[in-house]
Amino acid sequence: MFRTRVPRRLPAALAVAGLALAAAACGGQSSGSGGAQATATAAQLDAKADLSKQRITVTVWDGYTPKELPERAKAELGVQEVKITLHDTNEKAMAKLTAPGDHGIDVAFVSGQYAQALAEQGMLEPIHPELIPNLANLYPEATQLSYDKGNKFSVPYTWGTTGICYRKDLLKSPPQSWNDLLNPPAEADKKVTMMTTERWLALPALKALGLSVNTDKDEDIAKVKELLLKAKPHLLGYDDLTFGEKLKSGEAVMVEAWDGWCPTTEKNIGWVVPKEGSDLWVDTMVIMKSSKNKEAAHAFINYVLSPEIHSWAAENIGYKVPNKAAMDRVEIPEGSLLGISPAELLQGESIIDLGEASTKYTRLATEVAAQK
Amino acid sequence: MGKLRFVPLWLTYAFLYVPILVVVAMSFNAGTSPYVFEGFSLKWYGELAGNARIGEGLVNTLVVAAGTTVLATVLGTLLAVGLARYSRSRLLDAVSLMPAVLPDLIIAIGLLMLYTVVEFTLGLWSVTIAHTVFAMAFVAAVVRTRLTHADTSLEEASRDLGAGAVRTFVRITLPQLLPGIVAGALLAFTLSVDEFVIAFFTIGPTEQTLPIVIYSMLRVGVKPEVNALASIMLLVSFTAVIAGQRLTKIGESRRAHD
Amino acid sequence: MTSTSTRPAPPGGRPGPAGGAPAAARRSRRLAASAFLGPGLTYLLVFLLIPLALVFAHSVFRRGRFGGVVYEFTTENFTRLIDPLYLGVVVDSLKLATIATVIALLVGYPTAYAIAHLPPRWKTVALVAIVLPFLTSFIIRMFALIILMSGPGLINRLLGAELEMLYTDGAIVTGLLYAYLPLMVLPLYSAIERLDPQLREASANLGASAFTTFRRVTFPLTLPGVMTGCMFVFVPSFGNFAVPELLGGGKSLMVGNLVQTAFLRERDYPFGSALALTLIAVLLVLLVVQAKAARHG
Numbered sequence: 001m002f003r004t005r006v007p008r009r010l011p012a013a014l015a016v017a018g019l020a021l022a023a024a025a026c027g028g029q030s031s032g033s034g035g036a037q038a039t040a041t042a043a044q045l046d047a048k049a050d051l052s053k054q055r056i057t058v059t060v061w062d063g064y065t066p067k068e069l070p071e072r073a074k075a076e077l078g079v080q081e082v083k084i085t086l087h088d089t090n091e092k093a094m095a096k097l098t099a100p101g102d103h104g105i106d107v108a109f110v111s112g113q114y115a116q117a118l119a120e121q122g123m124l125e126p127i128h129p130e131l132i133p134n135l136a137n138l139y140p141e142a143t144q145l146s147y148d149k150g151n152k153f154s155v156p157y158t159w160g161t162t163g164i165c166y167r168k169d170l171l172k173s174p175p176q177s178w179n180d181l182l183n184p185p186a187e188a189d190k191k192v193t194m195m196t197t198e199r200w201l202a203l204p205a206l207k208a209l210g211l212s213v214n215t216d217k218d219e220d221i222a223k224v225k226e227l228l229l230k231a232k233p234h235l236l237g238y239d240d241l242t243f244g245e246k247l248k249s250g251e252a253v254m255v256e257a258w259d260g261w262c263p264t265t266e267k268n269i270g271w272v273v274p275k276e277g278s279d280l281w282v283d284t285m286v287i288m289k290s291s292k293n294k295e296a297a298h299a300f301i302n303y304v305l306s307p308e309i310h311s312w313a314a315e316n317i318g319y320k321v322p323n324k325a326a327m328d329r330v331e332i333p334e335g336s337l338l339g340i341s342p343a344e345l346l347q348g349e350s351i352i353d354l355g356e357a358s359t360k361y362t363r364l365a366t367e368v369a370a371q372k
Numbered sequence: 373m374g375k376l377r378f379v380p381l382w383l384t385y386a387f388l389y390v391p392i393l394v395v396v397a398m399s400f401n402a403g404t405s406p407y408v409f410e411g412f413s414l415k416w417y418g419e420l421a422g423n424a425r426i427g428e429g430l431v432n433t434l435v436v437a438a439g440t441t442v443l444a445t446v447l448g449t450l451l452a453v454g455l456a457r458y459s460r461s462r463l464l465d466a467v468s469l470m471p472a473v474l475p476d477l478i479i480a481i482g483l484l485m486l487y488t489v490v491e492f493t494l495g496l497w498s499v500t501i502a503h504t505v506f507a508m509a510f511v512a513a514v515v516r517t518r519l520t521h522a523d524t525s526l527e528e529a530s531r532d533l534g535a536g537a538v539r540t541f542v543r544i545t546l547p548q549l550l551p552g553i554v555a556g557a558l559l560a561f562t563l564s565v566d567e568f569v570i571a572f573f574t575i576g577p578t579e580q581t582l583p584i585v586i587y588s589m590l591r592v593g594v595k596p597e598v599n600a601l602a603s604i605m606l607l608v609s610f611t612a613v614i615a616g617q618r619l620t621k622i623g624e625s626r627r628a629h630d
Numbered sequence: 631m632t633s634t635s636t637r638p639a640p641p642g643g644r645p646g647p648a649g650g651a652p653a654a655a656r657r658s659r660r661l662a663a664s665a666f667l668g669p670g671l672t673y674l675l676v677f678l679l680i681p682l683a684l685v686f687a688h689s690v691f692r693r694g695r696f697g698g699v700v701y702e703f704t705t706e707n708f709t710r711l712i713d714p715l716y717l718g719v720v721v722d723s724l725k726l727a728t729i730a731t732v733i734a735l736l737v738g739y740p741t742a743y744a745i746a747h748l749p750p751r752w753k754t755v756a757l758v759a760i761v762l763p764f765l766t767s768f769i770i771r772m773f774a775l776i777i778l779m780s781g782p783g784l785i786n787r788l789l790g791a792e793l794e795m796l797y798t799d800g801a802i803v804t805g806l807l808y809a810y811l812p813l814m815v816l817p818l819y820s821a822i823e824r825l826d827p828q829l830r831e832a833s834a835n836l837g838a839s840a841f842t843t844f845r846r847v848t849f850p851l852t853l854p855g856v857m858t859g860c861m862f863v864f865v866p867s868f869g870n871f872a873v874p875e876l877l878g879g880g881k882s883l884m885v886g887n888l889v890q891t892a893f894l895r896e897r898d899y900p901f902g903s904a905l906a907l908t909l910i911a912v913l914l915v916l917l918v919v920q921a922k923a924a925r926h927g
Contacts, residue, residue, distance in 0.1 A: 057578055062425075062588075085578040086425065088588045095894045096577030100484075101493030103577040190794060196880045236781075237797040237879025241591055251781035362896065363715070370719050370883045377747060380740035381756070387737070388763045388811065391774030394784060398777065407782050447670045454666030458659070464671065471678055475869040475909050477886055481893055481902060482681025485688060488899070505677050508670065537662035559765075566767040568872065573893065583769045590773055590876060602770040609766040617758055 045128050045294055054296035055081035056106040059093055062086045064109060064283075065304070066312045073303050079296045089240060090114050090197065097123065097288065106291040107300055112147035112282040113199065115154040116353040124153040125287040131298035134305035141342045142322030145282055146350040154284035155301050157310075158260070158319035161280055161340070161348045162195075162203055163273040165243065165262030170253040178208040178274045181256060182231040189234050193246060193255045196238040198358075198365040199351055200279075201228070204256055207276040213349045216357035221364055228368045238369070259337045260319035271337060273348075280348035282322070314338055320345070392606060399599035406596050416600040426601060429585035432496055436571070436581060437564040439500040440507050444560040447504065448511025449553050453545060455512070456519045469513065471506040479505060480573035487574065495576035502574045503564045510563060511556035518552030551619045558616035562609050685910075688903035699899055707904035716888065720908055723884040726799060727867035730806035734814040734863045735856065737807075742818035742855075746825075757819065764812035772876050775805055779877075797879025805873040806863075813862035821855020822848075857920040864916060869909045885909065 056079060058065075066072070070082040085105070087093040093110050096103060097118065110118070118124050129135055129151075135143075138156065148154045164175045172187060181204050184192050195201055199213070205227040206213050211220050236252050243255035244263050258281070262271045285304065287297045304310060310326035313319055320338055321327060332338045354361070399417070403410030420426060451468055459465075471479060483502045487494060522545070530540040546553075568583040575581065580588070582605065589598050689707050692700040710716060745756045763771065778784050779795040786793055795801055825848065833843040849856075871886030885905060892902030 059577065083578070086580075086588070088591055091895045095897075098897055099494050099577050100488035101491050103494075105577060232881070235881070237881055239880070249782045359896075362891075366719075366883065366888070366891070367715055369880055369887075370715060370722070372722070372882075377740075378744050380737070381744035384737060384741040384811070384815070385759060387808070388760070391771065391778055391808070392763060392766070394777060395770065395774045406777055407780070407784060407787060447673055450666045451670030454663060454670065458663035458666055464667070467674055467679070468670070471674070473865075473913075474682075475865055475913065477869045477871070477889060478682070478685065478906055478909060479678070481889065481899075481906055482685050483677065484893060485684040485899055485903075486677070486681045489684065501677060504673070508673065512670070537658065537665070541666075562765050566765065568767070568769050583767050586767070586769045586773065587872070587876075590769070590776070598773060602767070602773060605770060606766050610762060613758070613762055613765050617754075 045131060045298070047131060047295075049295040051077055051079045051296050051299060054079050054293035055083070056291075056293050056296045056300055057083045057085060057104050058107040058109070058300065059085045059087055059096060059105050060109040061283075062088065064313070064317060066309065066316070069304075069309070072309075073300055076303055077296065077299045079293075079299070082300065094118075102290065105288055106293050106297045108286050108288065109157060109283060110286060111351075112145060112154065112156075112284055113351045113353040115284045115286050116147040117355075117358075118286060119148070119153040120353065120355065123289055125289045125291060125294055125297075126153050127151055127155060127287070127301075128298055131295065132302040132305065134302045137305055137307060137310070137323045137325040139322050139324050139342045141346055142282075145280075147282070147352045148284070154286045155305070156282045156322040157285050157304070158313055158317075159280065159282045159322050159345060160259040160320055160337075161273060161278045161345060162200060162256065162258055163262070163271055163278055164254060165247060165257035165264075165269065165271050166254040167247060167250070167268055168270045169268040170250065174270055175254060175272060176275055178204040178276050180274075181254060182208060182227060184234050184254060188254045190236055191251070191253045192231075192235050193237055193239040193243050193252050194228075194231070194235060195240045195243075195256050196365070196369075197240055198361040200240070200256070201238070201365055201368065202361060203279055204274075205231075207274065207278060210276065213279050214352055214354060216354050216360060218360070221360050225364055225367060228364075229371050232368065232371060258319075259340065260317060262337065264335045264337055265333060278348050280345055280350045282350070283319075395599050396603045396606065398596070399603040401596060401599070404596060406599070416597045417604075419597045420600045420604075423597065425580070426582070426585055426597075429580050429582040432579050433565055433582040436496055436499050436503060437561050439496075440503040440564040441557050441561045443500070443504040444507035444511050445553060445557040448508040448556060448560070449515050449549065451508065452512040452515035452519055453541065453549075456516060469509055471509040472513065476506070476567075476569040480570045483570070484573045493576065494574060496579055498574045498576065499571050499581065502570045503567055506570075507560035507563055510559050511553075514556035514559060515549055515552045518549055522548045555616040555619045558612045558619070562612045562616075565605070566609060685903045685906055688899050689907055691900045693898045693900050704900075707901045710901060711904050711908070716905070719883050719888055720885055722882065723868050723886075724912075726802055726882075726884065727806065727864050730803045730810070730867045731814075731860050731864045733803065733807055734811050735860060738811060738814035738818055738859060739856075742815045742822055745815070745819050746822040757816070760812050760815050764810075768809060769872070771808055772805055772873065775801070775808060775877060779804070796877060797881060799878070799882055801877040801879075802874050802882060802884075805877040806867040806870060809870075809873065810863040810866055813866075814859040817855045817858035817862065818852065819855075821852040821858075825851055854920070854924040857916075857923040861913075861916040861920055865909070865913050868912055869906075 065084070070084050073079070073082045087096060090111050093108055094114060094117075097105060097108055108118075115124070132155065135151065135155070138151075142156050142159070143149075143151050145151075145156065164178075164181050166175055168174065170187065172185060175181060181192060181194070194204065202221075202224050203213055205224040206215065206220075208227065209220070209223055211224070215221070236246070239246065239255070243252065243257050244261045246252040247255055247269060248263060248266060257271075259271065263269050264271050285301050287294060287301070291297055305323060305326075307323065307325040307329055310321050310323045311329045314321050314327060314330045318336065318338065320340060322342070327338075330338060398406065398409065400412050400414065401409050402413035402415065455464060455468060479502065483498070483505070486492075487498055492498060526544050526548070527540055530544045531537075535543065566583060568587065571581050572584055572587070575584065582601070586598060586601060589595060688699060690703055690705065692702050692704045692706065711720075741760070745753060745760070748756055776783070776796060779801055781792070781794075781796065783796070785795065829847055829851070830843055833847045834840075838846065868884070869886045869889070870884060871890045874882050874884045874887055885908060889902050889905045889909075892898045892905060
């Protein structure tokens, strides 16, 4: 039933296909995401719009919002439907949002620099503050973040920093510097992970060299590359998603980690922000310009900012939320990193989108991954 | 030589099946570690039933596979008959087999660009269309094999008696081909259910098929319920393939007895 | 191919159906042909040939600033391709795919040989058992390998060792081998099956050792099957992205990863297309070699 035979004339078939390209090439017209409309004009939104006629689709990281959020938001807001879809990385979210045709997504959760990139491409609806009274719950610091000062097109959902998460029982001395990660002690050799997403991949080397996380100078990036390549033979792998588990199982003993995903409540796991400093990252909520349900989307964001819902993130996923009213409700357990204050966080350098220069980081990530 | 000749065969089977058996065994693990067996339990199957994301993925997968099976079976069967009875072109033969030989990645990106150029919204339809491209080639190949064995004198007799092409096809050719068509349909179904690369490129932003769900679950860590899900999918594929194999055989032996 | 008896009756044969004029018969035949061939071929034209043409076409266009495509001729995608960075990835992919293919051949040949020498009633069973894993989810099979090979995984647990297996190039090769070995065994089997056992006997009678017989008689005669099998393993291995991603720990890149990044992350269709053309180029080269082998075989 499965006897396969290769046609000998396949090359001919491919050649014909090659000829067909001429036709396709000539008939083409500009496609793609419509080009740059740098600053978008705000649509007129009606605060009294009938939400029961609107349905929204939200894309978010798995486990990043309460499981019952769709039902509760639907009941609370009186919208027709709230649908949650998932992405596992910022890149995947960006791919979804720039997919051809009508992707149907109204609200997206993406990190700050990606929100900025989307805004620069004219793909975001400006935030209408009058539709989100709960913006008043945010810490004042959370309205002045450098990727979007004044929260013009994004609303912060969680924030934190990046550091080294490690096994106290398996390392002789706790790490203090990014260099400990890049050039690990013998007991950690081949048991270190770093992140894959390009900006965080570069972060330890940038900070170890005393550079800005937002540098776009070629000579800086060349130095970073050299350092990262030197570190590569000592790594277990590059990992954005499962470093916490690898640490718990002992597969890794020292990992580059976001604070919320470092399981410090386990007794042998420690956390440090290296002495050279680190970043301030923010995960945000944005509304797509293509959304046909913008009033409901604003109402949804407003609902997420209510202390009861927003505190869920801090209590359940261990990420700090930039919402004072919500954080005031949270009991902070022993050893938890939730205790880091906004002032301490703001010592980290905020990652911003670098526009065309961000391709330098993409190339850097490719170079590091391709190096044997 | 003697029996020694069969040692490589057993080694190959061990290589192919041990990992699969481990997955199935671990699906009955009572513990939470994906690596240590701590006693028998069905709890991961229960967990699976309560996982909405997997449920949605399953429905999407079945919708796509059903659509693909119908489209690919109709198109593939017609194409096989057409090529066998009405064409002598080697070129057309080659084109019809091309989807089976081209790397899936090429089919995936080609279709993604087509969808982009015509601004076709990605969703379950875009995957179904894409899966049909290669599933059709397999159906056509299976049906074709059967056609070459089919008795053509009946078709000629039917035509001689004045029956039109359509009538001859429906009354004579189709019944003869039926086991092959069903086997092809089962193959199309299996291939679509398990297909990953093309679905990954052409699926809509708000949908996921089961292989994509598993892929993203794997990327965020090895979870024991993946074992249970994998075992069920293995069972489905094995059943479909063996059923297809049986059908082809039954058809053949019946013909032999006629 | 099809038997000649299916071809239309030769001219001067029996009269057309119901005594109709030959022209009418020809017309109805043409109608039937287009009814059967039309739908499938149209489908393949729209959803296979045109997309393929788009891959070729896009490789000479420019990328727009925000992921769109500017329809303006350029060769920059190909100059980028020979950048040592990307060329290095292409070379690495060739290397990994070659290793996987060679191992698949070394494992697959004795396997196919053994199957071909099974009693007839066991042959089908043995073949189905080879194909069965191939028809199950690729992702699940990779998952199975992760469970076996990871640091705290089963192999290390059984051996009481701490071997570094997962997240290495070795893991990638194992993954490719595991994924595509059945595709090597099948064509090898049909080639070996077709061998005339008398040839081998003759060679043995002439005093040739088993090895010489294999080298001089068996292997050359099965060369077309060998080529087909190698192609079936090499082509999908070369273009793979999921295996390096899941088993390679992000420490190795293959062409497939670059294509995936270009299409799904950067929306750089033109460069992604140029990269994909290397896949087609490899396929074409192998097809030509295979056709040559078939002619000699």
